[in-house]
Amino acid sequence: MTQARKTGLRAALITGALAGVIGTGTVAANAQGVPADAGQHGTNLQEVAAKLPKVSAQQLLDLARQQVGITENSSGGGTKFQKWYLSSPRASETVARDGGAVGDYANAPWCDMFVSWVGGQLGIGPVLGSDAWTVEHARWFKNHNRWGDVPKPGAVVFFSFKGDKRVDGIEHVGFVVKDNGDGTIQTIEGNAGPGRVEVRTRPGWQVTGYGYPLYTA
Numbered sequence: 001m002t003q004a005r006k007t008g009l010r011a012a013l014i015t016g017a018l019a020g021v022i023g024t025g026t027v028a029a030n031a032q033g034v035p036a037d038a039g040q041h042g043t044n045l046q047e048v049a050a051k052l053p054k055v056s057a058q059q060l061l062d063l064a065r066q067q068v069g070i071t072e073n074s075s076g077g078g079t080k081f082q083k084w085y086l087s088s089p090r091a092s093e094t095v096a097r098d099g100g101a102v103g104d105y106a107n108a109p110w111c112d113m114f115v116s117w118v119g120g121q122l123g124i125g126p127v128l129g130s131d132a133w134t135v136e137h138a139r140w141f142k143n144h145n146r147w148g149d150v151p152k153p154g155a156v157v158f159f160s161f162k163g164d165k166r167v168d169g170i171e172h173v174g175f176v177v178k179d180n181g182d183g184t185i186q187t188i189e190g191n192a193g194p195g196r197v198e199v200r201t202r203p204g205w206q207v208t209g210y211g212y213p214l215y216t217a
Helices: 003-015 045-049 057-066 080-087 090-098 102-107 111-122 134-143
Strands: 156-159 172-179 184-192 196-203 207-211
Touching: 057 111, 057 172, 057 184, 080 090, 080 102, 080 111, 090 102, 111 134, 111 172, 111 184, 134 156, 134 172, 134 207
Parallel strands: none
Antiparallel strands: 156 172, 156 207, 172 184, 184 196
């Protein structure tokens, strides 16, 4: 690995950036026969959604909430979200994009792996996006014209704790539960605080933007 790629991988780990669009070659499909990379390469999301399970924003939030309390181990790994992402077809493409090795996922920052896991468990990954790098996940929403500044329940919320409004400045991600109406939002986040899934209240000034999954119900 070149020094440049090592540097890029190190930066990726710091920001939770180990990520990827799904790999080349044979691509896994879900129970409906939809390729796992559907929606990743300019596919019409409406066409993809028609073949997916019927899932609402509330169902997604219910599943996310059931994960509250799951905590990483002392090495920053050991969660089922990291293990799922590590074993997914995305891992090889991530390595090709960011450098490093597939095993680096095991103890990597996992906020976006949590978001991706929830969508994957419900079968709507192709219309929610799936990545471990918050920046690339946000770009996915922007590229599909599903990006905005309104905190809708079930939206994927992207944060910069310095208040940076540039996509490149995104540091963290979670799900919106509700707008509290006082300049704050309630969220469910993986890798929050001491490395666990938590319900949080966040100030709006920390939000870079919102990605809107194409819910199917």
